[in-house]
Each structure stands twice: as C-alpha cells, then as structure tokens.
Amino acid sequence: MTTNNEATEAIYARMVANLPTGWAASQVTFRNEPYDPPATGPWLRMIVLWSDSQQQTLGKTGNRRYDRRGTILFQVFDTAGNGVQVTDGIVQHIRDMFEGVRADGVVYLDAQRRRIGVDGRWDQTNVEVAFYHEEVK
Numbered sequence: 001m002t003t004n005n006e007a008t009e010a011i012y013a014r015m016v017a018n019l020p021t022g023w024a025a026s027q028v029t030f031r032n033e034p035y036d037p038p039a040t041g042p043w044l045r046m047i048v049l050w051s052d053s054q055q056q057t058l059g060k061t062g063n064r065r066y067d068r069r070g071t072i073l074f075q076v077f078d079t080a081g082n083g084v085q086v087t088d089g090i091v092q093h094i095r096d097m098f099e100g101v102r103a104d105g106v107v108y109l110d111a112q113r114r115r116i117g118v119d120g121r122w123d124q125t126n127v128e129v130a131f132y133h134e135e136v137k
Contacts, residue, residue: 002105004068007133008048010104011072015046020093037077037122042086045075056134066135072098072108074127080118087125098129106133 002010016025023042029035031047049071056065074094078087091113098108109130116124 002133002135004050004135007068007070007106007131010106011048011131012046014097014103018093018097020090040079040121042076042078042090044077044090047073047075049073062137064137066137067132068135069130069132072129072131074129075116076125076127077122080121080123082123087123091125091127094127094129098131106131 012030015028019025019028027038027041027043029043029045031045035045037043051069051071053069054067056067058064076087076090076094078090095111099111101108109132111127111129114126114128116126118124
C-alpha cells in the first residue's frame with residue numbers, strides 16, 4: 001500500500017538519486033522550500049501536483065483499491081542566452097529517468113516538454129510527467 005506521502009517521497013528520492021551527470025543536490029529544489037538559485041547555470045524546481053483519484057474496487061475496509069493520479073512538474077532553468085544544449089540534455093535525462101518506469105509503487109507514464117521562455121536572467125522549460133499509484137484501504 002502506497003499513500004500519497006509515500007509516493008511523493010519516492011518520487012523525490014528517485015530524482016535525488018539520479019541527478020544529471022555533474023549536478024549537485026544544491027541545483028534541485030522542491031515545492032515550497034526556500035531556495036537561492038545559482039548566479040548562472042542550470043537548476044530545477046520539482047513539484048508533485050495531485051489530481052483525480054478513482055476508486056477501482058468495492059469491498060470491506062482494508063480491501064478497496066484506489067488509483068491516485070498526479071503530475072510531476074519539473075521547471076528547468078538555465079541562464080538566458082546559454083543556448084539549448086544544456087536544457088535539452090536535462091529534459092532528456094528526466095524523460096529517461098521517469099517515462100515508462102514503475103518503481104517504488106509508482107507508475108510513471110508519458111513526459112511532455114513545454115517551452116516557457118525567458119524571464120529576466122532565466123530561460124525556462126517545463127517537463128510534466130504523469131504518474132499514478134495504487135492505495136488499498
């Protein structure tokens with residue numbers, strides 16, 4: 001049985017354990033955490049967004065299955081004017097790490113890339129990874 005909190009922790013742990021080559025944990029921040037981005041260079045913010053749940057089975061308490069769905073939002077930032085090679089590599093790394101994978105009770109589905117653009121000194125690209133997990137209660 002995986003709860004939403006357990007799934008969130010598994011998602012965060014998967015990212016931290018599989019950082020892009022050459023990255024430090026200080027280049028990653030999570031939802032609602034204080035963070036001072038580096039002066040230049042890439043960094044990302046990771047947010048788990050929960051959405052619809054669906055009851056899949058009926059039965060007595062302790063024997064009902066629910067699918068809990070959500071999206072992981074990766075906000076990838078790099079210094080504006082730095083080109084696309086670094087961002088493209090990070091996006092591909094995220095896709096390879098999550099897309100089509102089942103790990104620690106979480107099933108990761110497709111990953112969508114969305115170019116956001118330049119704001120001040122940062123160029124932003126988002127990656128959204130759909131996921132679900134099952135909870136029995």
